[in-house]
Amino acid sequence: MSADDDARDALPQARLALIPPFIVLAIALAGSMLIGSTSTWVTLTVAGLAMGLLIFIMASGLTLVFGLMDVMNFAHGLFIALGAYIAATVIRMLAPAAAENDLLSNLSAVAPALAAAFVAAGLLGWLFERVVIRPVYGQHLKQILITTGGMIVAEQLILVLWGPDLLPLPRPETLRGSFVFGDIALEKFRLVAVVVGLAVFGAMLYVLNRSKLGLLIRAGVENREMVEAMGYRIRRLFVGVFAAGSALAGLGGALWGMYQESVTVGIGAHMMVLIFIVIIIGGLGSVGGCFVGALLVGLVANYVGYLAPKIALGSNILLMVLVLLWRPQGLYPVSKS
Amino acid sequence: MRPPARAAQPSEPRVAEALLELAGVNTHIGHYHILQGVDFAVPRGGITMLLGRNGAGKTTTLRTILGLWRASAGSIRFDGSDVTQLPTPAIANLGIAYVPESMGIFAGLTVRENLVLAARNGPLADARLEWIFRFFPALKKFWFLPAGLLSGGQKQMLAISRAIVEPRTLLLIDEPTKGLAPSIINNLIEAFGELKKTDTTILMVEQNFHAARTLGDTVVVMDSGRIVHAGTMAQLAADEPLQMRLLGLSLEVHQ
Numbered sequence: 001m002s003a004d005d006d007a008r009d010a011l012p013q014a015r016l017a018l019i020p021p022f023i024v025l026a027i028a029l030a031g032s033m034l035i036g037s038t039s040t041w042v043t044l045t046v047a048g049l050a051m052g053l054l055i056f057i058m059a060s061g062l063t064l065v066f067g068l069m070d071v072m073n074f075a076h077g078l079f080i081a082l083g084a085y086i087a088a089t090v091i092r093m094l095a096p097a098a099a100e101n102d103l104l105s106n107l108s109a110v111a112p113a114l115a116a117a118f119v120a121a122g123l124l125g126w127l128f129e130r131v132v133i134r135p136v137y138g139q140h141l142k143q144i145l146i147t148t149g150g151m152i153v154a155e156q157l158i159l160v161l162w163g164p165d166l167l168p169l170p171r172p173e174t175l176r177g178s179f180v181f182g183d184i185a186l187e188k189f190r191l192v193a194v195v196v197g198l199a200v201f202g203a204m205l206y207v208l209n210r211s212k213l214g215l216l217i218r219a220g221v222e223n224r225e226m227v228e229a230m231g232y233r234i235r236r237l238f239v240g241v242f243a244a245g246s247a248l249a250g251l252g253g254a255l256w257g258m259y260q261e262s263v264t265v266g267i268g269a270h271m272m273v274l275i276f277i278v279i280i281i282g283g284l285g286s287v288g289g290c291f292v293g294a295l296l297v298g299l300v301a302n303y304v305g306y307l308a309p310k311i312a313l314g315s316n317i318l319l320m321v322l323v324l325l326w327r328p329q330g331l332y333p334v335s336k337s
Numbered sequence: 338m339r340p341p342a343r344a345a346q347p348s349e350p351r352v353a354e355a356l357l358e359l360a361g362v363n364t365h366i367g368h369y370h371i372l373q374g375v376d377f378a379v380p381r382g383g384i385t386m387l388l389g390r391n392g393a394g395k396t397t398t399l400r401t402i403l404g405l406w407r408a409s410a411g412s413i414r415f416d417g418s419d420v421t422q423l424p425t426p427a428i429a430n431l432g433i434a435y436v437p438e439s440m441g442i443f444a445g446l447t448v449r450e451n452l453v454l455a456a457r458n459g460p461l462a463d464a465r466l467e468w469i470f471r472f473f474p475a476l477k478k479f480w481f482l483p484a485g486l487l488s489g490g491q492k493q494m495l496a497i498s499r500a501i502v503e504p505r506t507l508l509l510i511d512e513p514t515k516g517l518a519p520s521i522i523n524n525l526i527e528a529f530g531e532l533k534k535t536d537t538t539i540l541m542v543e544q545n546f547h548a549a550r551t552l553g554d555t556v557v558v559m560d561s562g563r564i565v566h567a568g569t570m571a572q573l574a575a576d577e578p579l580q581m582r583l584l585g586l587s588l589e590v591h592q
Contacts, residue, residue: 215454219443226441229403230499231429231457335444335485 020292020331027296031303039183044302050190052298053197054259058252059275060204060290061245067221067285067334069238071133072143075151076249076275077268079125082154083117083250084257084267085162088169090116098172106172114254121250126243133242155265166264169257193255200248201291208287217241221285221334274301277316281323283330292331296323355414356381356507356538357402362411364394364401371397373562374411379507379555384529384539386553386570388584393559395542396438399509402540403435404428416506430457432506436513438542440496444485448476448495451484455499462503469498472528490521497528507538514545526551550574558583 028045035041062076091098094109132150136142171189178185208214216237220227224234249268256271257263278297282289297316304315323331355378364372372394379385387395400406402413404425413421420428429435434455443451452461470477473494479487484495493513500508513529514522522545529552532539543549549556553570566573566583573579 212453215446215450219446219454222443222445223441225405225425226437226443227454228425229405229429229435229437229441230455231426232454233424233426 017332020289024292024295024299027299027303031299034307035303039185040306042184043186044306045299046186046190046194048299048302049295050187050193050197050259050298051301052295053201054193054252054256055271055274055278055297056197056291056294057200057255058249058271059278059294060200060287061241061248062275063279063282063285063287063290064217064221064241065238065245066279068217068224068234068241069137070140071137071242072140073133073147074144074272075128075132075147075154076246077270077272078128078151078154079121079246079249079268080253080256080271081158081263081265081268082124083121083253084169084263085158085167086120086250087113087117087254087257088167088263089162091169091172098170101173103174106174110172110175110258114251117250117254118247119250121253122243122247125246125249126239128246129239129242151269155269158265162265164265166262168261169254169263170261171258175258189259193259196255200251204287213237274316277320281320281330283327283332283334285334286330286332289330289332293323354380356416357540358414359398359402360412360414362398362401362413363409364397364406365409366397366406371406371562372401372408375559375562375564377557377564377567379538379540381538382536383554384533384541384552386549386556387540387542387559388549388556389559390585394562395559396511397562398559399435399511399540399542402428402509403433434500434505434508436496436500436508436510438511438515440492442484442487442492442495444483446484447481448484448487449480451495451499452502455502458503465502469501472524472531473498490517490524493517493521493525497525501532501537504535505537507540508532510539510541512542512544514543514548522548 031045032038032041035044058076058080062073065071065073065076090113091109094112097105098109100106128150132146133143136146175189175192178187179191180186206214208218216227216232220234220237227234227237253267253271257267260267274297278293279290280293281296282291282293296319300315300319301312305312308315327333357379359375359377362372362375363370375394375398387398389395397406401408402415402420404420404423404427408421411421412419415428415431415433418431420431435441443454446454452466456462473491475487475491476494476498479491484492487495497510497513500510513525517525526548529539529541533552533554541549541552543552550570556566556568556570556573557564558566558573560583566579573583
């Protein structure tokens with residue numbers, strides 16, 4: 001094969017990579033035709049994008065953890081739950097600022113709550129990697145058992161600390177309600193979720209594509225042995241990615257709690273089903289795939305929830321089955337060597 | 338903690354000059370006992386060829402030197418230090434680069450990004466890159482192309498370029514000509530010929546005997562996890578009965 005042949009070969013692959021984003025657009029278009037009402041469609045689409053981007057924030061760390069070290073962490077939901085509980089606690093402590101009808105006052109309550117959720121989940125992730133994950137590297141069955149067990153123990157500890165009752169996590173005053181354009185109502189908090197989700201995705205793309213650390217992570221996902229043979233300590237890199245992924249899960253959990261305006265101990269475990277669907281659809285280890293998969297899941301869940309509520313629960317599993325029938329390794333398979 | 342170094346053999350002058358020295362190295366992979374007491378030394382400078390039939394343990398030897406497989410017994414000394422129990426990144430950071438048989442290219446990264454990662458001591462040096470592009474101009478042409486889209490020969494060029502993007506003391510190269518077209522093999526032989534003029538020492542596994550004979554200064558032959566011959570390439574190339582006995586074929590016939 002000549003060099004010019006190679007350049008030509010790049011084209012079909014590049015075209016193939018463009019198909020998944022077009023599927024998102026196709027589903028949005030199909031939704032608009034089936035739903036009929038433009039205002040309802042816009043509301044459902046924004047809700048779907050917000051839900052998808054929140055799932056992306058929670059799932060992105062897990063897909064990198066699996067891609068980088070083949071670690072199956074069934075306790076990822078723990079960091080989501082911790083983030084939500086920490087945010088609820090901080091918001092309760094700063095309740096006067098959160099209740100004022102002033103954006104800056106509200107931000108002075110929300111920002112510390114989100115930051116605390118991010119930091120606490122990151123620290124717990126760092127500890128969890130050292131104590132629970134490290135002894136079971138390369139042993140999938142033990143990883144499943146110990147992370148599932150760890151999740152159960154951690155959930156019980158949360159119950160001990162915060163009690164069994166549902167914990168309110170009210171949205172700050174200025175983030176309640178909707179922006180109304182004609183007969184289209186866009187919920188403020190959903191727009192915030194979209195902005196935060198896009199910001200996290202943009203930051204991840206920047207780090208992964210523009211920094212040496214990002215190159216190392218991408219290279220490690222493909223071939224960690226070669227990264228070590230080049231002189232880099234992949235274990236250290238992995239600890240950092242695990243902690244960062246846990247921190248993002250905590251941030252996502254805090255936002256998801258605010259989205260629902262309440263927190264229960266099962267919030268993480270409940271999200272894990274959707275998170276697994278997203279990272280499988282996207283291709284294990286692929287951040288771009290995780291992003292597209294999350295948008296697909298968010299849109300499908302909202303459209304089907306409106307059009308055919310009885311099959312809403314199964315719609316995302318059906319979506320996963322269809323994607324895997326088309327691409328068994330997900331939308332953006334990571335080449336492993 | 339490092340284990341006590343096994344006593345060197347000061348009476349042999351070659352050992353004193355050796356850059357890399359393996360003494361009684363054993364390696365187990367699962368239940369299999371692959372290396373069964375490997376002893377040899379790689380002199381500083383030039384190219385040492387590691388030859389042997391398939392399954393003799395050549396790749397395992399390279400991987401054990403780099404710590405990718407852990408030696409279960411014996412010692413490996415590199416540049417005067419015992420590296421037997423060091424983790425792979427620490428061994429690589431002593432100045433060793435590795436080109437595996439599979440090439441180990443990061444397919445999703447561009448050619449440039451592959452080289453940026455390989456330059457672990459800082460940014461890419463322009464003069465060094467130009468020197469590499471003289472051997473492998475295709476890399477310059479496909480600088481921003483994902484490496485997975487390169488042809489087999491170009492991937493091998495990239496794998497070798499990664500190993501030499503910064504000066505290294507020792508290159509471990511596993512079958513660089515495997516599966517490549519003759520014109521690309523000649524291109525690689527030229528490039529290795531240029532590399533020989535630098536201070537870099539190369540330990541190369543090779544099944545292409547034309548390449549082995551052209552490039553090799555010294556040769557080590559393995560069989561069943563042990564070293565069965567060590568000497569100069571000129572000596573082996575001139576002794577057809579020895580070739581037949583060690584390798585089961587003649588270098589002259591397998592050009």
